[in-house]
Amino acid sequence: MTLGLVACGLFFLLDAWAPPQDLPWKPLDLRQPMGWATAAKVARLEVDDRASPQQVEARTNACLTLLRQAGVQVRRGQDRDDGGFCVVRGAVRLTGGEMTPVSPSGLAMRCPLAVRHILWDRHVLQPAAREVLGSEPARIDSLGTYACRRVYGSQDQAARPSQHARANAIDVAGVRLTDGRTVSVLRDWEGKGAEGKQKAVFLRRLRDGGCRLFGNVLTPDYNAAHRDHFHLDGAARGVCLSAR
Numbered sequence: 322m323t324l325g326l327v328a329c330g331l332f333f334l335l336d337a338w339a340p341p342q343d344l345p346w347k348p349l350d351l352r353q354p355m356g357w358a359t360a361a362k363v364a365r366l367e368v369d370d371r372a373s374p375q376q377v378e379a380r381t382n383a384c385l386t387l388l389r390q391a392g393v394q395v396r397r398g399q400d401r402d403d404g405g406f407c408v409v410r411g412a413v414r415l416t417g418g419e420m421t422p423v424s425p426s427g428l429a430m431r432c433p434l435a436v437r438h439i440l441w442d443r444h445v446l447q448p449a450a451r452e453v454l455g456s457e458p459a460r461i462d463s464l465g466t467y468a469c470r471r472v473y474g475s476q477d478q479a480a481r482p483s484q485h486a487r488a489n490a491i492d493v494a495g496v497r498l499t500d501g502r503t504v505s506v507l508r509d510w511e512g513k514g515a516e517g518k519q520k521a522v523f524l525r526r527l528r529d530g531g532c533r534l535f536g537n538v539l540t541p542d543y544n545a546a547h548r549d550h551f552h553l554d555g556a557a558r559g560v561c562l563s564a565r
Contacts (some may be wrong), residue, residue, distance in 0.1 A: 323418035343358055349387060351388070351391035351393075351440060351443065352392075353370065359440065360495075363437055366387075366436060368380050368410050368411045370389075370410075379413040380411065381397065384433060388432075393417075395416060395450050396413065397412070397414075398430075399412060399429070401476055407469035407488075408487065412430065412489075413429070413430065414429055415428070415430075415438070419443075419485075421447065421459070421462045421496075422459070424428050424462055424463065430488045430491060430562065431488050431489045431555065432524050434489050434490070437553070437555055443528060446527055449526035453519055456498040456513060457502045460497040461495075462494045462497065463494065464492035465491075466491050466492075466548075468485040471486075473546050484537070484554035484555065485501065490553065494506055494507070495509075496557030503519045504524065505549075506524060506541065509521060509547060529550070535553045537556050
């Protein structure tokens with residue numbers, strides 16, 4: 322009895338005083354900083370591949386509402402089935418609002434990936450740009466989201482499907498700042514040039530913050546195929562080469 326009362330008391334203290342982003346039973350709010358429970362909350366938005374069309378729509382609509390409540394302009398995208406493993410369910414397109422614009426705009430992606438991207442933009446990329454480079458990000462340069470292919474574009478039938486085949490990955494090549502400077506994964510990862518060290522620190526901040534949100538974060542340190550971009554995806558588990 323006493324232990325039960327103590328447990329209830331601790332729960333109410335946690336519920337009242339702990340940051341909501343650290344509590345798994347609190348709703349996800351994209352305006353709040355990332356916490357211990359953030360990644361798990363995003364994972365609840367995922368659509369199972371065996372889900373019915375009704376379940377896909379219900380989960381995707383809830384995800385869309387979450388994004389809109391956070392000031393993001395987003396619309397439902399066109400789902401697609403290109404045969405085999407190339408199936409996109411619950412697609413959305415980010416079109417504006419309180420986010421750093423992505424070029425090209427309106428890329429189709431699964432809604433939970435869009436949520437991860439917004440969290441990464443707001444709570445990793447934007448503060449890193451201010452703190453490391455003293456400027457605001459004006460644009461994220463992307464190499465795309467959807468591609469019907471296996472990992473690394475392999476033709477080997479034994480190779481696993483890429484997360485791009487589900488629009489569950491985004492490739493980021495660089496960032497343009499409001500002061501006109503650009504940061505390129507290809508040019509700046511090694512930290513060369515006049516501003517090379519700062520830009521390299523900035524890119525590693527993007528990688529390390531991404532490791533708290535994405536299943537796979539692949540950079541030039543992973544292999545030559547990623548020498549010019551970050552691969553960020555929403556896989557349930559994967560690889561993240563982080564300093565942490």
